Amino acid sequence: MHTEIHGPEIHGHRGARGLRPENTLPGLTHALELGVDALEFDVAMTADRRLVLTHDLTVSALTSADTRPAFPGDPLYPYVGLPVRELALAQLRTLECGVRLPQHPDDRFAATQVPVPETRMPTLGAVLGLVDAYGADGVRLHVELKSDPTRPDLSSDPRELTEMVVAELDLHDRLGGAAILSFDWRILRIARELAPQTQRYALIEQDTMESVWLDGLHLEDFGGDVPAAAAAAGGTTVSPEHVLVDGEFMRRAGAAGLPVAAWTVNEPGRAAELLDLGVAGIVTDYPDRMRALWSERGLALPAPVRARRPARV
Numbered sequence: 001m002h003t004e005i006h007g008p009e010i011h012g013h014r015g016a017r018g019l020r021p022e023n024t025l026p027g028l029t030h031a032l033e034l035g036v037d038a039l040e041f042d043v044a045m046t047a048d049r050r051l052v053l054t055h056d057l058t059v060s061a062l063t064s065a066d067t068r069p070a071f072p073g074d075p076l077y078p079y080v081g082l083p084v085r086e087l088a089l090a091q092l093r094t095l096e097c098g099v100r101l102p103q104h105p106d107d108r109f110a111a112t113q114v115p116v117p118e119t120r121m122p123t124l125g126a127v128l129g130l131v132d133a134y135g136a137d138g139v140r141l142h143v144e145l146k147s148d149p150t151r152p153d154l155s156s157d158p159r160e161l162t163e164m165v166v167a168e169l170d171l172h173d174r175l176g177g178a179a180i181l182s183f184d185w186r187i188l189r190i191a192r193e194l195a196p197q198t199q200r201y202a203l204i205e206q207d208t209m210e211s212v213w214l215d216g217l218h219l220e221d222f223g224g225d226v227p228a229a230a231a232a233a234g235g236t237t238v239s240p241e242h243v244l245v246d247g248e249f250m251r252r253a254g255a256a257g258l259p260v261a262a263w264t265v266n267e268p269g270r271a272a273e274l275l276d277l278g279v280a281g282i283v284t285d286y287p288d289r290m291r292a293l294w295s296e297r298g299l300a301l302p303a304p305v306r307a308r309r310p311a312r313v
Helices: 025-034 124-134 158-171 186-194 226-232 247-256 268-277 287-297
Strands: 009-012 038-045 051-053 140-145 178-182 199-204 237-240 281-284
Touching: 009 025, 009 287, 025 038, 025 124, 025 287, 038 124, 038 158, 051 124, 051 158, 124 140, 124 158, 140 158, 140 199, 158 178, 158 186, 178 186, 186 199, 199 226, 226 237, 226 247, 237 247, 237 281, 268 281, 268 287, 281 287
Parallel strands: 009 038, 009 281, 038 140, 140 178, 178 199, 199 237
Antiparallel strands: 038 051
16 A cells, blocks of 8 residues: 655644644644644553653653642642653643743754643643544654664553554544554554554654664665565554665665655754655655745645534543
8 A cells, every 4th residue: 555645745743843832633633724734643551551642751841841630639749741642641640731942052942932821731622522523634644653672661552542543533433534653663563454444654753763763674685775664563664763764765765666754854954855755744843944945836725713602522
């Protein structure tokens, strides 16, 4: 199965991380209203088996702040720094997720991300309700399943996590308008089995080029050919960190029959280089910058989306 993508696409990374708080309803809304081809966000499972948006498997001090315990005397409070899988949704929902808390003075988003105080960590169901309220049927949902095979103490069972995500997408009639993404290529195999019609993005970076991440595959068995390995793992698109993409990578991807979606690209100059190489998608924290580049090049722009009815979230 090969993915058909017509014209280069703009993928909003964690919504629009450079502009609004990441993995939040305000951030996803902002990306929709700017106009993106795909809305990317991260999902993990809570202690009470709910799916929430979070990039980190432990509650991040950068994107989350404690406000109060979920109930008086909660022995787990404070929650920042604890594994997401050990906290219930009610505990995670007390966190302030709308104000970035830079850990370093040179935080790259401190000057551009607009805070949205009183923002809570959303569930996948809330995101699907939001997208439905916007009538954003033409925007593909890129659901990255957060799973670290080197940290089973922090990660959920990959089959259970994939089953739950597929079931939630199916409940909202979204299996055909979504893609499942993961660095843990076990999830690609499971997703191909559970929802063969749903696109699968094989994420890769230098740090995950080991068999433990690649569902037991060894890159040396493919002559170091990442796209060939991604195709064997069940990927329908290969999605590398942009520094891995050059002419040779693109040639190999073409031979494997896989489009390339490069992440995370925030500088228009680098995005232009990647477009010239023929990538199918650019994953960016700044959809506004990419839209300007697309306009300069006369490329088809994804339409901004406006809410058609109140969100049931």
